[in-house]
Amino acid sequence: MRGRKSCYISFNDIKLWQWIVTERVIGMKLKLIKGMRIVAATHNPGKVPEIEALLGGHYEVVTAAALNLPEPEETETTFVGNALLKARHAADRAGEVALADDSGLSVAALGGAPGIFSARWAGPDKDFAFAMRRVEERLDEAGADDRRAWFTSALAVAWPDGPAVVVEGRVEGRLTFPPRGDRGFGYDPIFIPDGYDQTFGELDPKLKDSISHRARAFEKLKAALID
Numbered sequence: 001m002r003g004r005k006s007c008y009i010s011f012n013d014i015k016l017w018q019w020i021v022t023e024r025v026i027g028m029k030l031k032l033i034k035g036m037r038i039v040a041a042t043h044n045p046g047k048v049p050e051i052e053a054l055l056g057g058h059y060e061v062v063t064a065a066a067l068n069l070p071e072p073e074e075t076e077t078t079f080v081g082n083a084l085l086k087a088r089h090a091a092d093r094a095g096e097v098a099l100a101d102d103s104g105l106s107v108a109a110l111g112g113a114p115g116i117f118s119a120r121w122a123g124p125d126k127d128f129a130f131a132m133r134r135v136e137e138r139l140d141e142a143g144a145d146d147r148r149a150w151f152t153s154a155l156a157v158a159w160p161d162g163p164a165v166v167v168e169g170r171v172e173g174r175l176t177f178p179p180r181g182d183r184g185f186g187y188d189p190i191f192i193p194d195g196y197d198q199t200f201g202e203l204d205p206k207l208k209d210s211i212s213h214r215a216r217a218f219e220k221l222k223a224a225l226i227d
Contacts, residue, residue: 030163032097032225034058038157041090041100043071051099054218056226064090064098079104079116079154080166087158095160103153103214105187107135107175109144118187129179132190136177147174149191151213155221165224169217184208 032038036059040051043065052061064071072089076082079102086100104118114121114135122131139147150172158164172194179189181201189201193211200208209215 030159030165030225032059032157034226036060037062037096039064039067039069039090039094039096039098041069041086041098054215055222058226061099064094067094069093074102074116077116079152080156080168082116083154083156084158084164084166087156087164091158091160091162091164097157097159099155099157101153101155101214101217103151105135105191106150106152107139108148109142109146110135110138113138122186128186132177132179132187135175135187135190139175147176149173149175151187151191153213153217155214155217157221157225165221167217167220167224169213169215169220171211171213171216 032055038051038055038059038061040047040061040063042063045063045065048061048063052059055061069090070093072085074082074085076085082102083100086102087098090098090100102116104115106112106115114131118131119126121134122128150170153169154166155169156164156166173192173196174194175190176192176199177190179201180199181189181203183202183205184200187200188208189199191200192198193200193203196203200212
């Protein structure tokens with residue numbers, strides 16, 4: 001788009017990406033001003049309280065759905081790429097600062113799958129019990145004993161027709177079957193974070209939220225744009 005300032009390029013080189021975030025973006029003094037409204041690039045209203053809490057309660061958060069914004073097709077091949085795509089799409093159409101996330105589970109023995117397709121593995125009905133069985137079946141088919149896995153959360157903030165900032169949080173762990181615990185959501189019942197013996201589905205929600213990939217991503221975002 002004409003006149004757009006771009007603060008990101010290919011993110012295949014993570015070291016270069018880190019330099020862009022820490023040097024170029026902060027050097028431009030981009031900040032999220034307390035009290036401002038932020039468009040969350042989601043059609044899930046249930047995410048609003050979580051986002052507001054993770055941002056310290058200093059912002060008004062409104063969803064893309066509340067503004068009748070369409071959902072873009074996620075065509076990128078990385079969490080970072082999809083988060084940027086969604087944030088840019090919402091910001092340009094709303095004319096306001098927008099925030100988007102893209103998250104998922106990656107399994108070492110499956111070459112990083114399901115990865116960006118984590119939600120799609122649950123099917124149109126968002127059946128994560130089915131998705132967890134699918135992960136187990138794939139591991140069995142591969143004859144893999146390696147149970148290492150990690151959750152990733154990429155967060156992007158975009159200004160309309162302007163720059164964008166992206167950060168990524170990650171938590172390492174291992175998988176266990178059958179699923180354990182009825183807390184959390186998604187793949188939480190099969191994921192045990194490093195340093196713990198309970199799954200995300202068993203851990204106290206406050207503890208889980210403090211060590212999660214999403215919490216780590218928000219801490220990086222706040223350090224870059226708020227603190």
